[in-house]
Amino acid sequence: xxxxATADGPARRAVLVDQVHExxxxxxxxxxxxxxxxxSIDGLARELGVSPTPVRxxxxxxxxxxxxxxxxxRGYRTTPLLTPAQLADLYHFRLLIEPWAAATAAERADAxxxxxxxxxxxxxxxxxSDTYAAYRAFSAHDAxxxxxxxxxxxxxxxxxAFQRTHWHLHIYRQYYDRGIGPQALAEHxxxxxxxxxxDPAAAGDAMRAHLEQSHARLRPA
Amino acid sequence: xxxxATADGPARRAVLVDQVHExxxxxxxxxxxxxxxxxSIDGLARELGVSPTPVRxxxxxxxxxxxxxxxxxRGYRTTPLLTPAQLADLYHFRLLIEPWAAATAAERADAxxxxxxxxxxxxxxxxxSDTYAAYRAFSAHDAxxxxxxxxxxxxxxxxxAFQRTHWHLHIYRQYYDRGIGPQALAEHxxxxxxxxxxDPAAAGDAMRAHLEQSHARLRPA
DNA sequence: TGCCGGGGAATCCTATAGGATCTTCCGGTC
DNA sequence: GACCGGAAGATCCTATAGGATTCCCCGGCA
Numbered sequence: 001x002x003x004x005a006t007a008d009g010p011a012r013r014a015v016l017v018d019q020v021h022e023x024x025x026x027x028x029x030x031x032x033x034x035x036x037x038x039x040s041i042d043g044l045a046r047e048l049g050v051s052p053t054p055v056r057x058x059x060x061x062x063x064x065x066x067x068x069x070x071x072x073x074r075g076y077r078t079t080p081l082l083t084p085a086q087l088a089d090l091y092h093f094r095l096l097i098e099p100w101a102a103a104t105a106a107e108r109a110d111a112x113x114x115x116x117x118x119x120x121x122x123x124x125x126x127x128x129s130d131t132y133a134a135y136r137a138f139s140a141h142d143a144x145x146x147x148x149x150x151x152x153x154x155x156x157x158x159x160x161a162f163q164r165t166h167w168h169l170h171i172y173r174q175y176y177d178r179g180i181g182p183q184a185l186a187e188h189x190x191x192x193x194x195x196x197x198x199d200p201a202a203a204g205d206a207m208r209a210h211l212e213q214s215h216a217r218l219r220p221a
Numbered sequence: 222x223x224x225x226a227t228a229d230g231p232a233r234r235a236v237l238v239d240q241v242h243e244x245x246x247x248x249x250x251x252x253x254x255x256x257x258x259x260x261s262i263d264g265l266a267r268e269l270g271v272s273p274t275p276v277r278x279x280x281x282x283x284x285x286x287x288x289x290x291x292x293x294x295r296g297y298r299t300t301p302l303l304t305p306a307q308l309a310d311l312y313h314f315r316l317l318i319e320p321w322a323a324a325t326a327a328e329r330a331d332a333x334x335x336x337x338x339x340x341x342x343x344x345x346x347x348x349x350s351d352t353y354a355a356y357r358a359f360s361a362h363d364a365x366x367x368x369x370x371x372x373x374x375x376x377x378x379x380x381x382a383f384q385r386t387h388w389h390l391h392i393y394r395q396y397y398d399r400g401i402g403p404q405a406l407a408e409h410x411x412x413x414x415x416x417x418x419x420d421p422a423a424a425g426d427a428m429r430a431h432l433e434q435s436h437a438r439l440r441p442a
Numbered sequence: 443t444g445c446c447g448g449g450g451a452a453t454c455c456t457a458t459a460g461g462a463t464c465t466t467c468c469g470g471t472c
Numbered sequence: 473g474a475c476c477g478g479a480a481g482a483t484c485c486t487a488t489a490g491g492a493t494t495c496c497c498c499g500g501c502a
Binding site for chain 1: 307
């Protein structure tokens with residue numbers, strides 16, 4: 001109950017509102033609720049078998065996280081898909097912070113951190129199938145990998161900033177491409193190798209290349 | 222009541238929960254509730270003369286914005302003050318994104334944007350007194366100035382990332398220094414002059430210097 | 443003196459109720 | 473055929489109620 005407490009605390013699952021929050025987030029991430037679609041408070045309450053009160057509280061949290069937007073007296077909607085311009089802005093933002101994080105991780109990471117990085121890469125290889133389950137597994141690895149890089153760089157600010165971008169990308173990505181796992185994984189491997197070799201310049205370059213190629217993969221043709 | 226609608230939309234003030242949200246945020250910002258202090262849901266409801274339901278929803282929003290943290294079945298607390306290490310991390314993060322924003326603003330801003338920048342600087346000069354009201358006015362100008370730079374650079378991501386940092390800094394700053402207005406304002410002027418002169422390199426350098434000096438002013442002696 | 447256990451009060455959490463607002467549909471009018 | 477007005481239904485918003493958990497104090501015991 002100690003090492004598992006990374007950011008969310010030990011065991012927050014005693015309260016209904018947290019379960020509701022996770023359930024709604026999952027539905028948005030999985031596109032059980034499409035981007036831009038209306039989200040009914042009472043409807044969700046009926047569907048989840050709870051009262052509207054915890055649903056309301058969960059939606060308020062999701063609003064600050066920008067997964068839904070609120071129109072007073074009219075209800076909530078899921079956040080619309082990013083426009084190409086917004087997608088470009090988001091990747092530009094990541095280019096400002098993540099290459100720095102990779103380079104700094106190569107400088108500062110301790111032995112334990114490098115071991116965790118190696119373990120993350122090892123555990124996530126070969127997303128061969130093109131199924132939805134495989135996609136979700138890859139996406140989870142992607143989130144863990146980038147957050148781990150930020151953590152090794154010692155910056156909570158960068159880690160949290162990445163996390164916010166990741167939610168939007170997760171929603172966006174499914175619409176355009178699902179066969180991106182192996183390519184991204186190979187790029188992750190190059191970043192990790194540079195970090196493990198303690199080569200800051202190479203790590204930064206590898207991360208920059210990864211982000212640019214990732215953006216290119218998502219950009220609509 | 223029209224020009225004030227910068228990012229929040231025209232008139233969201235028809236719903237009680239929004240008023241409650243603003244009221245609680247103001248109390249945290251003004252230190253009517255100290256950092257780390259417990260925040261009682263029922264207590265706030267009594268104090269504001271409303272029922273606990275909208276208070277709950279407002280606190281859930283503030284939780285995602287990281288102004289309060291929740292301990293299930295125990296209640297909310299205001300976010301503790303940043304440690305010196307966290308403060309350094311936050312400024313490092315700003316150094317990654319804001320000099321870029323200033324340089325890009327110098328490249329891309331249109332005539333209208335430059336006029337707004339000039340107006341912002343002109344309207345905010347001479348915070349001579351050391352009163353609390355003067356501090357609040359300066360802080361509001363500071364937020365607008367940095368967000369305007371991000372906006373001129375064309376990046377919503379940077380603008381939102383700055384906004385999140387500003388909330389924490391606002392809370393932090395009051396504990397250490399209140400006579401910082403004139404210095405910061407002079408640095409803002411240098412940034413703005415470089416942007417108005419369309420000199421990206423100078424704008425980036427001026428912003429970098431501003432952030433480093435701002436950090437130095439806040440760092441505990 | 444220090445530690446442990448129990449009881450009451452306060453607080454949190456979820457459900458429910460009723461008033462207010464919005465949406466939708468339908469008939470009437472131009 | 474197009475536009476406008478009103479009524480029914482659904483939805484949102486706020487208040488209130490009751491059960492569950494936690495906090496706090498105080499008396500008993502080592």
